[in-house]
Amino acid sequence: MIDKKIIIAIDGYSSSGKSSMARALASRIGYRYIDSGAMYRAVTLWAMRNGLVDAGVVDADNLVASLGDIAVDFMPMPDGRQHTLLNREDVEEEIRRLEVSNNVSQVSVIPAVRHRLVALQQAMGKSKGIVMDGRDIGTTVFPFAEMKVFVTASPETRAQRRYEELKAKGVKSTYEEVLDNVVTRDHIDETREESPLRKADDAVVLDNSYMTVEEQDSWLLNLFNSIIAGNED
Numbered sequence: 001m002i003d004k005k006i007i008i009a010i011d012g013y014s015s016s017g018k019s020s021m022a023r024a025l026a027s028r029i030g031y032r033y034i035d036s037g038a039m040y041r042a043v044t045l046w047a048m049r050n051g052l053v054d055a056g057v058v059d060a061d062n063l064v065a066s067l068g069d070i071a072v073d074f075m076p077m078p079d080g081r082q083h084t085l086l087n088r089e090d091v092e093e094e095i096r097r098l099e100v101s102n103n104v105s106q107v108s109v110i111p112a113v114r115h116r117l118v119a120l121q122q123a124m125g126k127s128k129g130i131v132m133d134g135r136d137i138g139t140t141v142f143p144f145a146e147m148k149v150f151v152t153a154s155p156e157t158r159a160q161r162r163y164e165e166l167k168a169k170g171v172k173s174t175y176e177e178v179l180d181n182v183v184t185r186d187h188i189d190e191t192r193e194e195s196p197l198r199k200a201d202d203a204v205v206l207d208n209s210y211m212t213v214e215e216q217d218s219w220l221l222n223l224f225n226s227i228i229a230g231n232e233d
């Protein structure tokens with residue numbers, strides 16, 4: 001039915017549910033899904049494992065000098081999900097831990113890290129047919145994306161969702177810890193100099209604080225269908 005593939009950029013705050021909705025849309029329409037946050041998390045994990053993060057302070061010089069040693073990729077799984085690979089090791093589980101979440105903003109403010117990952121993301125979108133979620137996808141990675149969505153929800157709603165997720169995975173944390181992490185990351189993401197989290201002028205805003213997963217999935221699919229219909233005119 002749809003022969004013209006487009007690029008779909010889904011940006012927004014941490015734990016806004018954007019990854020789940022981006023993944024669901026991609027699988028529904030047969031596009032490739034890329035979680036760009038996972039790439040920043042993988043680089044952060046590498047830095048932590050290599051002693052380049054000390055009490056929340058990242059040794060940016062050494063990390064930048066080592067970028068050539070860090071390969072980040074994705075591997076499709078039988079259940080349709082994609083697992084993140086760090087130098088070919090499956091680190092999907094490990095990169096979601098709170099210790100990584102607590103350091104990832106510091107790593108993602110480093111311009112050379114961003115340049116490298118943005119170039120990789122742009123290469124992944126070369127043949128279109130991609131849904132990518134992150135913070136700067138509609139503004140920096142794919143400023144010409146045909147469909148851009150900016151997802152938001154209150155910090156408390158997002159912290160509660162993230163807390164439930166971690167609890168379900170058996171990860172020990174408190175709601176207060178998670179809320180603190182959400183608020184701190186929002187601040188760093190919004191105020192960093194290099195491509196801060198910002199709604200692209202042509203992005204459509206979705207506040208999903210009071211939406212069910214089904215409601216947001218169908219909202220997104222409707223938007224996609226209307227853009228495709230418009231493109232074919």
Ligand code: DC
Pocket residue numbers: 014015036037038040041104105108133134135136137185189
């Ligand atoms: O989406 P996430 O919470 O897994 O992202 C992890 C971190 O990576 C987030 O705190 C900010 C950073 N990030 C970024 O700077 N740019 C992106 N395109 C995606 C994520």
